[in-house]
Amino acid sequence: MLDRIKTTAKHSIIYSFGNLLTKIIGLILLPLYTSHLSTSDYGMLGILEVTAQFLIIVLGLNIYQAMMRWYAETQSELERKSLVFTSFASLFVLAGIILSLLSLFQKQAAILFFDNSSFSIYFAYLFIWVFLEILNTIPLSLLRLKEKSFLYIGFISFKFVVVLSLNVYFIAYRNMGIKGIILSQLLGSLILFIMNLPILLNNFKLKFRFQLLKQMFAFSFPLIFSSISVMLLAMGDRFIIKYFLDYSEVGIYSLAYKIAGVINVFIINSFSLSFLPIAYKAFNTEGAREFYKKVFKYFSFILIFSALALSLFAKEILQIFARNPAYWEAANLAPLLTLAFVFKGTQYILGLGFHYIKKTKYNAYIVMSGVVLNFGFNFLLIPVIGIWGAAVATIISGLYITVVYYFKSKKYYDVGYKFGKVLEALTLAVIIYLLSLFIPNIALGWTILGKLILLSMFPLILLTIGFYDKQELVFIKKIIKKRLPNKQQPL
Numbered sequence: 001m002l003d004r005i006k007t008t009a010k011h012s013i014i015y016s017f018g019n020l021l022t023k024i025i026g027l028i029l030l031p032l033y034t035s036h037l038s039t040s041d042y043g044m045l046g047i048l049e050v051t052a053q054f055l056i057i058v059l060g061l062n063i064y065q066a067m068m069r070w071y072a073e074t075q076s077e078l079e080r081k082s083l084v085f086t087s088f089a090s091l092f093v094l095a096g097i098i099l100s101l102l103s104l105f106q107k108q109a110a111i112l113f114f115d116n117s118s119f120s121i122y123f124a125y126l127f128i129w130v131f132l133e134i135l136n137t138i139p140l141s142l143l144r145l146k147e148k149s150f151l152y153i154g155f156i157s158f159k160f161v162v163v164l165s166l167n168v169y170f171i172a173y174r175n176m177g178i179k180g181i182i183l184s185q186l187l188g189s190l191i192l193f194i195m196n197l198p199i200l201l202n203n204f205k206l207k208f209r210f211q212l213l214k215q216m217f218a219f220s221f222p223l224i225f226s227s228i229s230v231m232l233l234a235m236g237d238r239f240i241i242k243y244f245l246d247y248s249e250v251g252i253y254s255l256a257y258k259i260a261g262v263i264n265v266f267i268i269n270s271f272s273l274s275f276l277p278i279a280y281k282a283f284n285t286e287g288a289r290e291f292y293k294k295v296f297k298y299f300s301f302i303l304i305f306s307a308l309a310l311s312l313f314a315k316e317i318l319q320i321f322a323r324n325p326a327y328w329e330a331a332n333l334a335p336l337l338t339l340a341f342v343f344k345g346t347q348y349i350l351g352l353g354f355h356y357i358k359k360t361k362y363n364a365y366i367v368m369s370g371v372v373l374n375f376g377f378n379f380l381l382i383p384v385i386g387i388w389g390a391a392v393a394t395i396i397s398g399l400y401i402t403v404v405y406y407f408k409s410k411k412y413y414d415v416g417y418k419f420g421k422v423l424e425a426l427t428l429a430v431i432i433y434l435l436s437l438f439i440p441n442i443a444l445g446w447t448i449l450g451k452l453i454l455l456s457m458f459p460l461i462l463l464t465i466g467f468y469d470k471q472e473l474v475f476i477k478k479i480i481k482k483r484l485p486n487k488q489q490p491l
Contacts, residue, residue, distance in 0.1 A: 029167055034324045036171050037178070043238075043247030045178050046254035047113060048126060050235040052185075055130045057231055059095040062223035063087050064137040065276075066216035069355065071145050072280040081205035086213050088138045088200060095134045099127045125182045132189035139196035142203055145277050152273070155195055163188035222364040226351075229367035230344075233374050233397060237390040240378045245386065248326075253387045256330035259314050260337035263306050268345045271299060276352075283356045292415045296349050300422045301467075303345040308429040308458060311335035312436050312451040316444065335433060336391040342426070343398030350402065350417070353409035362408060370401040421467050428461055 033042060067087040074080050102109075103124060110119035143152040163184045170180025234257075242250050275295065282288045314334035318327060354362045374397035381389025406417065432454050439450045462468070 029164065031321055032168065032171055033181075034327055036175075038248075039251035039324075039326055040247040041178060041251075042254060043242065043250030044114065045181060046235075046238055046250055047242070048122060048178065048182065050231070050238060051113075052126055052130055052133075053231055053235065054228065055099075055127075056133050057227040058224060059098055059130065060091065060134045060137055061094070061217070062220040062227055063091055063216065064141040065223060065355075066220040067138065068141055068145055068277055069219060069280055069358075070212070070216060072277060078205055081203050082207040082209055083212065084138065084142065084200070085204045085206060086209045087216070088135070088204075089208055090213055091134055091138065095131055099131050103127050122179060122182055125179070125186050129182065129186040129189055132186070132193050136189060136192055136196060139199040139203075142199060144273055147277070149274065155192060158195070159188045159192040162191055219358055219360055222361040225364035226360070226367045229364070229371045232371045233367070233394065233401075236371070236375065237378050237382075237393065240375070240382055241387055241390055244382045249387050252327065252330050253333065253390060255318075255327055256333035256387075256391075257337055259317060259330060259334040260307075260310060260341055262310055263303065263338060263341040264344065267302060267306050268341065268348060271345075272348060279352055280355075289415045292349070292352075293417060296346070296415075296417050297421065299349060300342075300346060301425055301462075303342045304422075304425045304429050305458060307338035307342050308432060309455055310338050311433050312455055313448070316448060333387065333391050336388075336395060340391075340394045340398045343395070343402045346422075347398070347402050347405055350405035350409055353413040353415065357413055359412060362412075366401055366404050366408060369404075370397045373397045373400055424465060424467060425458075425462060428458060428465075432458055 033045075037045070064087070067083060070083055071080055074083065106123035106127070107117045107120040109123045110117050113119070140152060140155070143149075143155075166184035166187055167181060170176040170184055174180060176183070238250050238254060241253055279292070282291055311334065315328070315331040318331045351363050351366075354360050374393050377393035377396055378390055381393055383389075385392075406419070409415075436451055436454050439447055439454075441447060
């Protein structure tokens with residue numbers, strides 16, 4: 001079990017460095033966006049990004065997840081290669097046909113979204129970008145299955161450096177605005193696909209297995225609805241904000257979500273990239289449940305610590321990177337939204353129980369009911385308290401899904417997750433954040449120092465209240481000893 005945890009941690013750290021680069025690039029682009037785009041333009045960009053993610057989820061069919069599940073239990077290399085070819089070919093044909101049809105209605109889409117047919121070029125670029133992103137899911141999933149995390153991150157990092165460079169060129173020098181941002185993403189995805197081609201070709205056996213595709217589709221089809229529901233939970237509130245308020249408010253909320261979303265990019269995504277193939281391989285092996293239980297505790301601790309750190313320093317981050325003071329209001333919303341990402345991270349592990357036993361329909365049922373709850377509270381609260389209502393609705397629905405996931409998955413695959421210590425850590429984090437509100441704004445340096453002291457208290461207080469068990473403390477001490485320099489022996 002310890003080896004599995006070490007492997008998960010090692011690959012998660014590697015993935016996190018790549019994801020950290022993407023977030024750093026995002027911070028670099030933030031001054032560029034906020035100086036060249038109005039809050040209304042930023043809101044329009046947020047709507048386009050939501051649309052792209054929706055299409056990727058629907059047309060991608062979550063085939064890559066089904067491919068990973070079957071790949072993990074298939075021993076024959078030839079069968080694995082035919083599995084990869086079947087997955088890629090089905091996506092290429094289906095996504096290509098549907099996106100080609102959608103491109104015929106790009107002017108209508110521009111009028112529907114922005115009341116102006118001149119924005120149709122945005123959707124032309126967006127459809128091509130979506131197609132390339134869908135195709136890239138297969139070779140990138142292969143790298144995860146083969147635990148080639150360095151190569152995976154190398155490819156992704158190169159793509160984002162290209163996107164960064166193109167953004168600067170198209171926005172700062174060509175003054176192309178939103179169109180330049182979408183075009184940059186398209187070209188970055190195209191370059192990534194070209195880099196992935198050798199991986200695809202080396203893992204192809206030109207044999208299409210229709211019966212296998214039917215089995216995979218039965219596994220992945222419910223995940224389409226759960227993925228759409230997750231996306232609606234994350235981004236659907238922006239459409240409701242736009243309906244009741246305006247694009248400026250959408251822009252403020254989108255930026256607050258991006259700040260809190262550091263947890264999603266750096267922690268949750270990095271963890272899921274490494275953990276999913278390892279978790280599939282561990283299922284039905286000795287000690288699997290204990291492994292899942294330990295991972296849940298460690299992961300929850302990292303989520304809560306990260307949420308606390310972001311909540312403490314959201315204001316300083318925005319003041320440094322957002323040149324336009326109109327954006328600074330987003331710092332007030334960020335702490336609430338970080339809590340939503342803590343729930344999202346725990347939901348990821350709890351929901352995998354249905355993946356192990358191939359009953360993914362329950363993922364769809366639970367998250368879809370959470371969407372209904374979320375939208376209901378959004379329509380109820382946004383007219384009353386504005387974008388704060390969207391944040392509250394996100395937290396309520398996130399808590400609901402977490403609780404239902406826990407009790408429902410327990411009936412089919414009981415791991416024995418312990419929530420007591422996680423609740424202790426979460427309560428402590430909330431108390432520390434509330435204490436930070438009393439730090440006087442004397443000078444930026446002193447404010448940051450005070451918040452760093454409060455942040456450092458979090459793991460120390462957990463130690464005093466018995467959060468870590470004896471085995472964990474022994475393991476931590478061993479790691480510290482290995483990292484400490486050896487003392488020189490006397491002559």
